[in-house]
Amino acid sequence: MPSILLIEDEPALGMIVKDSLEVRGFAVRYAADGQEGLELFRQQCPDIVVADVMMPRLDGFSLAEIIRRENPGVPIIFLTARSQPADVVRGFELGGSDYLKKPFSMDELIVRIRARLGAAAATPAPAGVLTLGQYQFDHPKQRLHRQGQEEQLTHREAELLKRLYDQRNQVLERTTVLRELWGDDNFFNGRSLDVFITRLRRYLKDDPQVQIVNVRGIGYKLML
Template sequence: MNKVKILYVEDEQSLALIVADSLEDHGFDVVHRENGQEALSYFKKESADVIVLDVMMPLMDGFTAAAEIRKTNPHVPILFLSALTQTEDVVKGFHMGANDYIRKPFKIEELIVRIEALSRRVKRPVHASYEIGDYVLDTNKNILTHASAEEKLSYREVELIRRLFENKDNVVPREDIIKAYWGDDTYFTGRSLDVFISRIRKYFAQDGRIKITNVRGIGYIMNID
């Protein structure tokens, strides 16, 4: 069985050595880089299964590196490790394309569990495109097309649309959505998710057969008449 390759980006050498050794002892293949610029250069040439990024680094910070990586690969799981613990920092991390966010200091056991959860997404096959009513969702380019019009979507919008469509006619629990795409419901309230869903509904406004309904207190369901 091939090992899961982790691109670990951390400028604090002593911490990087401890974390990298611990991850390797757990069976991961770890590639360490010291800043976002080095990480981006490596990823464009070699790729990785999971990226673990510090935020505050020289030359290129983690937020910027994540945004650049998302331009070329919308699917690779990204986990931030950061001493920035304010709500706005965590929210910014997710907006920049993160799948998870761990605050420093952290326990290595927690990091391992979260990496394992992210790596399972790597092993699950994902279709490149979906025909949703009169629309086509391109998950490689993060584009939703209707007739000749194209809408550029965020990584999270693509993943949420895909999840709703793959489970169409069935309710997707709101708690599952929040934990899957925002990691910690402390920083992403149900009301914010409602606003997010409303934006997705507008993307499908040209096809009246597509409905995304809020099942109060439970979750959301996509139906296509």
């Protein structure tokens, strides 16, 4: 079920749009202003954002700038009564994917949402960039990104995380990874591996849906 973050400062309109989208099979979170919307975005990591432009606390354009820094790929559809060409151009320059003028029909909004979701699904991630929940793992550059924050990994950390990802939701055998990355599965290398697993857990701690669990006597499992 596609997830939508709807941000609209007119409560009556917001509830109508939310209910209409849910009836059509979307999961919708609703925020009444830009700041609340940003907080929900960081919690939820939705498939698409539908946002009014003129809002209190944080306007739609400013919100889009922040979202684009933290998640370059999520589609953003602006809802607005402002239809001057300069406003439309600015919306697209700030990372907007589409622009819908108020008043609008629900059928048109839904068509545009589905089109944007389809385009996002058809756009491949950059080579070597893997998605781990809210994280983007750039394996070639050994970087882990989440919401504008970046962790630079060591070579061995990156290789260990890549092996966990390749075996995601399955057991990565401790002996195998020790022999491949440490060259030997002796006691001291085993203690070193434990330290690296602890580091990776710390890097991934901000998304509770991503966990590295111990499989006693066998190895580790990356749960996504």
